[in-house]
Amino acid sequence: MTTPLQVTTARLRIPVTERDHVRGPVDAPVTVVEYGDFQCRFCGAAYPNLAEVLRQRADVVRLAYRHFPITNVHPYAEHAAETAEAAGARGRFWEMHDWLYEHQDQLDPVHLSLGVEQVGLPPDEVGAEVGRQAHADRVRQDFVGGIRSGVNGTPTLFVNDIRHDGGYDLAELLAVVDAAAGA
Amino acid sequence: MSDPNGLITAGQVAPGFTLPAAPDGREVGPGQFRGRPVVLAFYPADWTPVCSDQMALYQAALPELERYGAELLGISVDSVDSHRAFARSRGIRFPLLADFEPKGEVSRRYGAYAPRGQSDRALVVLDPDGRVAWSHLSPPEVNPGVDGILDTLDRLGTDRRVDAR
Numbered sequence: 170m171t172t173p174l175q176v177t178t179a180r181l182r183i184p185v186t187e188r189d190h191v192r193g194p195v196d197a198p199v200t201v202v203e204y205g206d207f208q209c210r211f212c213g214a215a216y217p218n219l220a221e222v223l224r225q226r227a228d229v230v231r232l233a234y235r236h237f238p239i240t241n242v243h244p245y246a247e248h249a250a251e252t253a254e255a256a257g258a259r260g261r262f263w264e265m266h267d268w269l270y271e272h273q274d275q276l277d278p279v280h281l282s283l284g285v286e287q288v289g290l291p292p293d294e295v296g297a298e299v300g301r302q303a304h305a306d307r308v309r310q311d312f313v314g315g316i317r318s319g320v321n322g323t324p325t326l327f328v329n330d331i332r333h334d335g336g337y338d339l340a341e342l343l344a345v346v347d348a349a350a351g352a
Numbered sequence: 353m354s355d356p357n358g359l360i361t362a363g364q365v366a367p368g369f370t371l372p373a374a375p376d377g378r379e380v381g382p383g384q385f386r387g388r389p390v391v392l393a394f395y396p397a398d399w400t401p402v403c404s405d406q407m408a409l410y411q412a413a414l415p416e417l418e419r420y421g422a423e424l425l426g427i428s429v430d431s432v433d434s435h436r437a438f439a440r441s442r443g444i445r446f447p448l449l450a451d452f453e454p455k456g457e458v459s460r461r462y463g464a465y466a467p468r469g470q471s472d473r474a475l476v477v478l479d480p481d482g483r484v485a486w487s488h489l490s491p492p493e494v495n496p497g498v499d500g501i502l503d504t505l506d507r508l509g510t511d512r513r514v515d516a517r
Binding site: 172174175176177197238239240241242312313316317318319320321322 | 358359361401405406408409411413416440442443444463489490491494495496497498499500502507
């Protein structure tokens with residue numbers, strides 16, 4: 170008897186709450202949750218497409234971002250994630266998030282510090298906070314929640330709690346969001 | 353137990369074995385970790401994209417597996433030399449076992465060997481007594497993630513608490 174191949178449809182196990190970083194209307198019928206790694210080039214490729222989906226479907230979709238740094242492959246990913254959290258503690262999460270994805274080749278400590286300054290935050294203060302790992306627990310909680318939900322790499326998107334196992338080009342993302350909105 | 357056409361299933365006694373492992377070629381096998389859960393991650397090959405992502409993910413998730421006292425062993429038909437270079441490139445610090453000579457022998461005994469000459473992408477979780485608690489066969493191109501492993505380790509932890517009463 171041959172063992173059947175097993176593919177399960179992964180579902181988001183950690184619901185979106187006020188602790189999440191969310192962009193878009195709070196009552197949007199479609200919620201996209203992204204598990205991302207700021208040093209992952211596939212996440213970088215998906216970033217402008219997700220921004221465009223939010224622009225074209227402004228009343229329909231909101232995006233929640235959670236951290237999933239694969240630090241053994243991406244040595245700058247953890248610091249980048251914790252820096253985004255430090256910015257979030259100062260009300261600038263999305264500004265930092267955008268800077269990180271728009272400067273993926275500049276995530277080394279020197280350039281990262283310049284980036285913090287560019288989004289209008291005190292680089293020394295933020296750097297010290299990240300240095301004493303003040304936001305490490307938060308990043309780890311995102312990561313662990315992700316693996317429990319079946320995140321198997323980055324980016325992983327959940328569209329209304331169902332894992333999106335397709336691609337990340339604009340047309341496909343729009344189609345997935347529209348399908349979820351019509352469901 | 354060694355059905356050539358099917359992956360070993362829950363409840364069966366896991367075949368004992370040791371294989372040379374990266375980085376230093378020492379012999380490693382599940383019997384050395386009796387008393388703790390052991391996760392066997394069979395995968396087709398070093399260096400191919402999905403495998404790289406799966407093993408890199410498992411390294412990142414390793415602290416969560418260690419919270420259960422679990423030991424993680426990766427297994428493919430690649431040589432120790434290939435495993436060593438692959439582990440270095442992906443920052444992998446758990447043992448990668450070389451099912452290299454005789455090729456695929458251990459994978460076959462677990463029903464995790466594909467006719468194309470590679471291990472299947474299969475997960476087998478052994479309980480602390482060396483019995484199969486859970487097994488899962490993925491399509492070669494699909495990274496099965498970690499959730500099924502963690503769910504099984506959760507269940508084993510619960511079962512053990514029940515046993516201890």
